Amino acid sequence: MAPPGNPSLLTNPRLARWLTFEDDGGVVVRTGKSELGQGIDTALIQVVSDALAVSPDRVRLAAPDTSAGPDEGFTAGSLSVQQSAGALLAAASHARSLFAAAAEDRIGPVSDVVDGTFVGAASSLTYWDLRPDVDLDVDVPLEAHAHVRDSLVGTNVPRVDLADKILGRPRFLQDMRVAGMAFGRVIRPPYRGARLEDVDAAAVAREAGVLAVVEDGSVLGVVAESEILAREAADRLRASARWSGEPPTLDDSQVVAFLTGVDAETTVLADGPAVAAPALAARYTRPFLAHASIGPACAMAVDRPDGLVVWSHTQGVFPLRRDIARALGRDEADVEVRHVEGAGCYGHNPADDAAYDAALLAVRVPGRPVHVTWTREDEMGWAPFGPAMVIDIAAATDTTGRITAWSWDGYGNGHSSRPSTLPTPSLLAYGAQSGGTAIPPSQDPPQTAGAGTGRNAIPGYDVGPVRARAHRALEMPMRASALRSLGAHMNVFAIESHLDDLARMHAADPLEYRLRHLDDPRGRAVLERAAQSADWGRALPDSRGRGVGYARYKGTGAWCAVIAEVEAVDAIRVMGLWIAVDCGRVISPDGVANQIEGGAIQSLSWTLKERVRFADGAVTSNTWEEYPILTFAEVPPVHVSVIDRPDRPWLGAGEASMGPTAAAVGNALVDAIGVRVRDLPITPEAIVAAME
Amino acid sequence: MDSVHALTVNGADREIHCPEGTPLLWALRDALGLTGTRFGCGVGSCGACTVWVDGIPTHSCDTPMWSVAGKDVTTVEGLADAGPHPVQSALIDHQAGQCGYCLSGIVMRAAALVDSARADGRSLTEDEVRAGLDGHLCRCGAHGRIIRAIVAASEN
Numbered sequence: 001m002a003p004p005g006n007p008s009l010l011t012n013p014r015l016a017r018w019l020t021f022e023d024d025g026g027v028v029v030r031t032g033k034s035e036l037g038q039g040i041d042t043a044l045i046q047v048v049s050d051a052l053a054v055s056p057d058r059v060r061l062a063a064p065d066t067s068a069g070p071d072e073g074f075t076a077g078s079l080s081v082q083q084s085a086g087a088l089l090a091a092a093s094h095a096r097s098l099f100a101a102a103a104e105d106r107i108g109p110v111s112d113v114v115d116g117t118f119v120g121a122a123s124s125l126t127y128w129d130l131r132p133d134v135d136l137d138v139d140v141p142l143e144a145h146a147h148v149r150d151s152l153v154g155t156n157v158p159r160v161d162l163a164d165k166i167l168g169r170p171r172f173l174q175d176m177r178v179a180g181m182a183f184g185r186v187i188r189p190p191y192r193g194a195r196l197e198d199v200d201a202a203a204v205a206r207e208a209g210v211l212a213v214v215e216d217g218s219v220l221g222v223v224a225e226s227e228i229l230a231r232e233a234a235d236r237l238r239a240s241a242r243w244s245g246e247p248p249t250l251d252d253s254q255v256v257a258f259l260t261g262v263d264a265e266t267t268v269l270a271d272g273p274a275v276a277a278p279a280l281a282a283r284y285t286r287p288f289l290a291h292a293s294i295g296p297a298c299a300m301a302v303d304r305p306d307g308l309v310v311w312s313h314t315q316g317v318f319p320l321r322r323d324i325a326r327a328l329g330r331d332e333a334d335v336e337v338r339h340v341e342g343a344g345c346y347g348h349n350p351a352d353d354a355a356y357d358a359a360l361l362a363v364r365v366p367g368r369p370v371h372v373t374w375t376r377e378d379e380m381g382w383a384p385f386g387p388a389m390v391i392d393i394a395a396a397t398d399t400t401g402r403i404t405a406w407s408w409d410g411y412g413n414g415h416s417s418r419p420s421t422l423p424t425p426s427l428l429a430y431g432a433q434s435g436g437t438a439i440p441p442s443q444d445p446p447q448t449a450g451a452g453t454g455r456n457a458i459p460g461y462d463v464g465p466v467r468a469r470a471h472r473a474l475e476m477p478m479r480a481s482a483l484r485s486l487g488a489h490m491n492v493f494a495i496e497s498h499l500d501d502l503a504r505m506h507a508a509d510p511l512e513y514r515l516r517h518l519d520d521p522r523g524r525a526v527l528e529r530a531a532q533s534a535d536w537g538r539a540l541p542d543s544r545g546r547g548v549g550y551a552r553y554k555g556t557g558a559w560c561a562v563i564a565e566v567e568a569v570d571a572i573r574v575m576g577l578w579i580a581v582d583c584g585r586v587i588s589p590d591g592v593a594n595q596i597e598g599g600a601i602q603s604l605s606w607t608l609k610e611r612v613r614f615a616d617g618a619v620t621s622n623t624w625e626e627y628p629i630l631t632f633a634e635v636p637p638v639h640v641s642v643i644d645r646p647d648r649p650w651l652g653a654g655e656a657s658m659g660p661t662a663a664a665v666g667n668a669l670v671d672a673i674g675v676r677v678r679d680l681p682i683t684p685e686a687i688v689a690a691m692e
Numbered sequence: 693m694d695s696v697h698a699l700t701v702n703g704a705d706r707e708i709h710c711p712e713g714t715p716l717l718w719a720l721r722d723a724l725g726l727t728g729t730r731f732g733c734g735v736g737s738c739g740a741c742t743v744w745v746d747g748i749p750t751h752s753c754d755t756p757m758w759s760v761a762g763k764d765v766t767t768v769e770g771l772a773d774a775g776p777h778p779v780q781s782a783l784i785d786h787q788a789g790q791c792g793y794c795l796s797g798i799v800m801r802a803a804a805l806v807d808s809a810r811a812d813g814r815s816l817t818e819d820e821v822r823a824g825l826d827g828h829l830c831r832c833g834a835h836g837r838i839i840r841a842i843v844a845a846s847e848n
Binding site: 036037038039156158159161162163165166167168169170171172174175177226227228231232292293294295296341342343344345346373375376590594595597598599600601602623624625629631632633635637638 | 710711714718719721722725727728729730731732733734735737738740767768769771776780783784787788789790791792793794795796799821822823825826828829830831832833834835836837839
């Protein structure tokens, strides 16, 4: 089911780049997509196992590696299943047809393939027997492939990585230990724009166990024999460092005015007319949001005579390699980047920055692998953040309540400053190095790639002519980049809030009002399934309310509807979520449910609690106390219905529930207490502010 | 200045040379190579580093080495003698996790909760598990299945 034009296959047509048959009777499968905790490795094994007709325990998935695997860009946009599974299905089915032909040459007609053995009338041969007969150094045809009999696809296969993690076995890059390794730290400045004036580097460099102190422009780092010594040396360097320069004056309370006032580049996403007499016009805002992974960023690098090797939990080994090479002034061929699993990744987090920290330090101690772990404070304070957004929506209706015109204006920073996508390297330390350049303003992916600020900006409903313009701010109050679902979280929140208010203005049931404006049968199906599962219409006690949110992710991805029930007494408490999702043909029903539920809970956390705070160039929300996230006590029961469409292409599920969940909660609050909160997060203070 | 700290780790007597104030977490990871106990925040607010000290779940990231001299420390690697602890088996059965980084700390907390409930001849409710995991953070949103798995472990 690789549609013509699968970008992974176009970039990496050679079959041998994707899979090889090993001497031990196994198959090594290579992907360019990183396991981030989403379970992609297991899904890919299911697909390849079915396509080759070999048992899954023969299939070993090799982590992304610039020296051996395919270049599949970034692990992003809920595209890993579409791109990597699509490419691997094509590659594996082509391999199977080549081997089948070779088998028939030797043993006549093949009646079946059983765990890698081609069964003929009189004798049998395996993939491994036939290796001398088959050349894998050929291009995989781009045309669609014959349907492969499903055995594992569509079933729940236990994750290949999870048991190790539950048993505490080394699995993460954080756990990696190799002979001769050293430990490094880069000390971040006290505020953005600070220049390093002076530091007592010599005193620290003389200490036992300290291998190197690195001073390069305003980059200050240390390498030591152990993590403990590196931490202590870093503390002493921090204490003796003097910094100069004026900090920026903007704080987080001024972001909306900044983003709507600063120079911007406007992109027209839909060129309908301005809405002349809107029935409702409103502004919606969200603050900067943090990735806030439980494990701070980590990396390891070693500079050997034959090149620099970097281990990273990056989302893209090839783009990271390009930027490390650019920043160090080396040839890409002299840099290798290997993926090793890290803690959960929800977008462009500091994995790449930590990788560059390790590379910079490793260059100073040739031959020694340098392992770098960020502090919690740096993880929350110096990572790229999900951009703050300001959304203005206006809509007109006729007398029956039918929406007749719609306009959307989105203001904010671009949603990507990923490595290799900007004119200069997008690596934190590079911006502070002598001769380095500050990280340029973030950009938005093109509309054909799902846009950024404009992701899900255009409603999936029939709302008449649409005007949609994205205004990308050309200065960043904070470094901005990709956070799970990009603009879709906020746009779906805004659109679905607006739609809900229009329904109320016309005394319509919010669910019925949506269905009235929605022709897409798969969209209607998820709304109806969610409503049925939530028992939509059932009477609720006082101070409780119910709300719905819906979107098709990016307009091209999975369909998802969420119904939330909330109780609002002293605080807003989510009592339950009922979700229906259609992501086409399902590889792993449990994997889809896990991603959809996880996305919904993370979205609840963003929507109800989270806001990056900063002043005088420093992020003040750099601890869990200052940046609280949803706790075990606050997480509601979540009911996920997966609508399987075995005859439709498979689609990613990692980001589809973010927007609909945010919207459902906001709408449920209105149902409960009649208060519309348009400025996220929906805290008790925001509810009070909205009432005034 | 390094000091010698004698303690028991996963049933074995160990002597660890490190400064007095070194957090137990880094002694375990650096000196003993027990990397299953994970760094999350360094100030005891996320739970990723939870181990047992004399059987009591404790944040190893802000527990100084001087305070554990002579004590009995159990990490996720030493939780069960033969085969996984029932909590670990239940987490695997429920595929309860996404990235899994928080899980070894949650395993240590939950194992203590489950062992204690079973010793009293009872099982845990979902609300008891939620309350018990109050000091643990999960960013992936795997909470629901983690809670269900721990309840199931207490029922077996």
